[in-house]
Amino acid sequence: QKEVEQDPGPLSVPEGAIVSLNCTYSNSAFQYFMWYRQYSRKGPELLMYTYSSGNKEDGRFTAQVDKSSKYISLFIRDSQPSDSATYLCAMRTSNTGKLIFGQGTTLQVKP
Amino acid sequence: NAGVTQTPKFQVLKTGQSMTLQCAQDMNHNSMYWYRQDPGMGLRLIYYSASEGTTDKGEVPNGYNVSRLNKREFSLRLESAAPSQTSVYFCASSDGESQPQHFGDGTRLSIL
Numbered sequence: 001q002k003e004v005e006q007d008p009g010p011l012s013v014p015e016g017a018i019v020s021l022n023c024t025y026s027n028s029a030f031q032y033f034m035w036y037r038q039y040s041r042k043g044p045e046l047l048m049y050t051y052s053s054g055n056k057e058d059g060r061f062t063a064q065v066d067k068s069s070k071y072i073s074l075f076i077r078d079s080q081p082s083d084s085a086t087y088l089c090a091m092r093t094s095n096t097g098k099l100i101f102g103q104g105t106t107l108q109v110k111p
Numbered sequence: 112n113a114g115v116t117q118t119p120k121f122q123v124l125k126t127g128q129s130m131t132l133q134c135a136q137d138m139n140h141n142s143m144y145w146y147r148q149d150p151g152m153g154l155r156l157i158y159y160s161a162s163e164g165t166t167d168k169g170e171v172p173n174g175y176n177v178s179r180l181n182k183r184e185f186s187l188r189l190e191s192a193a194p195s196q197t198s199v200y201f202c203a204s205s206d207g208e209s210q211p212q213h214f215g216d217g218t219r220l221s222i223l
Contacts, residue, residue, distance in 0.1 A: 004153075006153070032209075041216070041217075042216050042217075043115070043201055044154070044201070044214045045214070046211045046212070046213070049211050088153060088154070090154075094209075096208060097144070097208030097209065098169060098170075099144075099154075099156065101153035101154040101155070103151055103152060103153045104153055
């Protein structure tokens with residue numbers, strides 16, 4: 001079993017929809033949680049960075065962490081075609097810079 | 112506004128050939144990382160350098176070596192390339208181990 005599991009999709013939604021992307025993990029020592037966006041043939045770009053449990057909002061994006069369930073989510077409101085990309089969750093413990101990534105979910109937002 | 116620059120962008124090698132992938136960052140970051148990305152596997156850490164003068168193994172170090180040449184540059188070497196090393200390689204840097212990592216646009220490597 002992988003330390004971090006993420007549904008690879010693909011996920012296809014109409015423009016304006018609310019998108020929910022999720023990851024589950026097995027290591028209870030993970031404290032820092034990230035979401036990266038990766039466009040085709042580009043490197044991952046940091047979207048959200050959160051510590052421990054709770055919510056964080058940045059514009060149309062909301063990151064949620066539920067440590068008791070070992071479950072993190074990224075919500076995208078009013079999705080746009082420009083949001084079409086692969087979304088990667090990543091996490092680490094507090095005493096290392098080593099990131100563990102999920103497999104990535106490919107999202108397509110149709111006009 | 113370069114950030115993390117990787118060279119080359121594409122490379123095709125024959126089995127057994129050697130190759131060095133170059134990475135440079137202009138953000139004065141202390142920590143640098145090498146990942147590989149394979150379909151269905153996400154990104155996996157090969158090696159990292161927490162600070163200039165130090166390097167450590169990641170999740171999949173076998174078949175690779177690294178050199179932290181100076182604070183800006185971190186290279187990845189394949190001494191004897193194997194088809195299993197066909198992948199997209201990403202370099203990343205961060206201000207410290209606890210800070211977010213910033214990625215380059217990758218090197219696409221095919222080994223025949």
